Amino acid sequence: AEAIRIAACPDHRDWEGRMLKDIAAAEGISLEDAVRGATTGPRGKETICIQFTIAEDDIVTNLRHPLVMVGSDGIPNLNGSPHPRLFGTFPRILARYVREQRVLSLEDAVHRMTQMSCDRFGIANRGLIAEGYIADLVLFDPATVEDLATYDDPKLEPAGISKVIVSGRVAFDAGTHTGTGAGRMLRFRQAG
Incomplete structure (x- = not known):
């Protein structure tokens, strides 16, 4: 979860363009809770993430x-x-x-x-x-x-x-x- 950037998140537009770890730190929540917050809201299925996984x-x-x-x-x-x-x-x-x-x-x-x-x-x-x-x-x-x-x-x-x-x-x-x-x-x- 530390290498994930939120591209689109209709339930939390202020999270868009930010790294998930930075969102969690700013909100004072765990990475797991940040993932839940991005994906389980009313429009959570529309959340798009960018994963940094290829060298x-x-x-x-x-x-x-x-x-x-x-x-x-x-x-x-x-x-x-x-x-x-x-x-x-x-x-x-x-x-x-x-x-x-x-x-x-x-x-x-x-x-x-x-x-x-x-x-x-x-x-x-x-x-x-x-x-x-x-x-x-x-x-x-x-x-x-x-x-x-x-x-x-x-x-x-x-x-x-x-x-x-x-x-x-x-x-x-x-x-x-x-x-x-x-x-x-x-x-x-x-x-x-």
Whole structure:
């Protein structure tokens, strides 16, 4: 419980973005009581936590394996203080593990984010730039793309991305969200 941060807690909004151990200390309660307080109230089932359990070395080791894809399990919920990966997963891979540490080549990283994932999950007509495929594109500068989101400010948008096209429609252009709403959930083995 000492390595848990509260991302969203509808019953205790003032706990959001804080470490569970700090909440317990400030409230003068045990860690167990803090967990109960976050999870057993009327909206306790909506509590979202961030657990700090993976070492950086393990991430690098995993990325070096040829079958590892790049993705995120970030919950697309902007309430509270979400995990920074919601805004930063892909830019972090491109900045840290491609440009800075050279764990992956740019081409390999993009492949793992796109075609490899679509092939693995059976999502047809996506993941490649090819005739007959749905256009999902991110235009970025490899020299400047970077995740800026932090645990203290998790909703910061990344740097170095100039345009995002979703299902053939511009969703983000020169720092402005267009509000097209072209995105949708894609299910396993479903045509794009």
